[in-house]
Amino acid sequence: MSENAYAKSGVNIEAGYEVVSRIKKHVVKTERLGVMGTLGGFGGIFDLSALNVKEPVLISGTDGVGTKLMLAIQADKHDTIGIDCVAMCVNDIIAAGAEPLYFLDYIATGKNIPEKLEQVIAGVAEGCIQSGVALIGGETAEMPGMYGTNDYDLAGFAVGVAEKVNLIDGEKNVKAGDVLLGLPSSGIHSNGYSLVRKIFSGFDLNTFLPELNAPLKEILLTPTKIYVKELLPLIKENKINGIAHVTGGGFHENLPRMFSNDLAAEIIEGSWEILPIFKALEKYGEIKHKEMYEIFNMGIGMVLAVDAGSAEAIKFELNAFEIGKIVERQDQAVVIK
Template structure:
């Protein structure tokens, strides 16, 4: 067999080297205190001694992007999907009170196209910049036969640190707490198997009446919002009792994860800033209205349970709309009650 045997099997080693060179400038954007070493080693390194944390607890999260990737491939737009991957991980760990420290990604593809993969990693780097965490490593795997030539998958994980006394585990949430919501940027990164079915016959170029002048593909690929910069100062000031990242399962599955079983969330639906895309999904998909809250974030990507006396201070600290959408009550039957 010739010395080009690996290339003949569909794996381009030289393209892999090119990807590494292309992404170095994007990785450099994510440098932060504690990051050690350089890209290309066998493991990413982070120096915890650089941090001013007395009782450090490491909190980690891992996720992918799901079938939203299929729309990125369909529309040939790859520069934002990386932010989605970062967001799904760092939003989970900020919900536990952790500051994201570093992120690693994994990209598997059928054919290594350096320019396209650079776009993906550029999106990952942008997400890391927004989250304040370092991109300290990753892996690109070219697997012809496992994936089609145009296909790729993206996953990653983040590690954060919390002061042991500031961990948010739901134990502090109490009856009478106010529920505050922060807006989502759109669908974020869940429910896309349903989204794709609803819009299966659309090209993405359409401007639906509900979408306020935006093309459908722009709205569907809007990257997931990262909440770290907004929420971390509130956590460090001790203003938050519980946090729910509203992802797959919508309100019904995620909100109860931030409080004990004897409590419930009473949510006033009219206080939720429902985004146009959710109205379109409900209409064109003929989805039962109540079921929408079991699938999507509906315009609220992150929810916090806080003491009533902390509401004014939180609104003062946050340079964005803060929605008072309900309160914590004693559980009667359901864990989430929509009013």
């Protein structure tokens, strides 16, 4: 099949070449120790022996951005959605006690528009810089008929490494009496957007809501916070007993993942300020207050379980909130008081 015939089917090979050319300058910014090879090979290469790890354990994570992408497409704003994609992967990896090393992305689109895809990849590269990982490869697929002309999907895959002794095993190490510290989120992050979009479906994205003090578009597309660099030193010093990345399912689904079935998380409401966007979602969506904790992060993106004796120092170091404690389980695994 000639290239001209391929183009007639809706696939622009030259545009694909242009995307690769455009993104190289962004990829170079993410290079780190261990990176081998160059962009454009059949696989991304990373030299694990370059790291000083005696008993290496690899931990991987993969995720997408969900229907938050639809808001980015609607707003024609594509330069931050890549940060979300990286964040969803590397935050999971750091929660296991590993240092994220490298990232690969996958973009599928109905029409390859190099300027737009460069913005997406620039966001991915920024997320990699924020988390200290290398962007060592990826794939862009032009799929007319599968996606609309302006549509695209974005997913990613990351790999991290940990010394075996530094792996965080919350089921073994988290105990009654541990203090729970909450690290602030930047907003909704990248979960619950099917509901978010439904709640705000009647609003123009440029609407300035008084309770948010900003255009709706700006608040809803705030990228997910990346916690890697602030948590990694504490993990290497074995100061954290358990970590929960608060994503889809909110507090009730994610916190129990970091401790054993005989324990519970007792959360003190009011120990941190709930962000205005969550109050707006509860108001306009007419959502029961308790249900909000089953859907959203409510302003807390990560929860750490730490020894009571070291909680104050860690709280100060991370600028975190003391939001509760681990107790013996009586009924529910998460209790909001």
